[in-house]
Amino acid sequence: MYPIDKLREEAALKAPEWIAYYKKNRKRLMKMNRELLSLHEEASNEIDCLQCGNCCRHLGPRILERDIDTLAKALRIKPAAFIDAYLRIDEDRDWVFSAESCPFLGEDNYCAVYKDRPKACRDYPHTDRKKFHQIYALSVKNASFCPIVFRVLEQLKGL
Incomplete structure (x- = not known):
């Protein structure tokens, strides 16, 4: 750790x-x-x-429009539903996760959406x-x- x-x-x-x-x-x-x-x-x-x-757990990645589309598709929900469930707009007017900790992070530190994770996470x-x-x-x-x-x-x- x-x-x-x-x-x-x-x-x-x-x-x-x-x-x-x-x-x-x-x-x-x-x-x-x-x-x-x-x-x-x-x-x-x-x-x-x-x-x-x-x-x-502590860094909120910027979520791009294409990330929203990719993640919504992976979760089999509409992009608007993904936004409502997981995102907020920050002080820089960017989409970020609503909670400080990523909602897709498991207790074992594995990412539940790894292959579809946002660009900021991949980079x-x-x-x-x-x-x-x-x-x-x-x-x-x-x-x-x-x-x-x-x-x-x-x-x-x-x-």
Whole structure:
């Protein structure tokens, strides 16, 4: 397990270092896609998401219209019924799940809609993304929830 309180505490302590690293290495980061992908793969191979589930419990993914259609179809309900049952509009005017914890997360950390999960869930934790430098600030925030992001940011300082 990856206790959320401990991860948040450690990430809060490390955040100033990560931000300083970014400010000093911003241009270099723009050219590090291959190195970042390697760090992502290494961390992903060592950390079992099914032992964690913090992202599903504490981060509300943005739900796109196509996600609504896909999930409604998978659940064999109309998109409007899916929206009524599971979604709300957040302060950024995006669709997100009504509850903080994903309604499709099982006690065993398995996703009941895994093959039809939203794009934001498929792409998470974004540490394998090209142009990672564009979402670096978001990654610093995500390190409070995700041990993979935490590890990638820590390893990145050593490159």
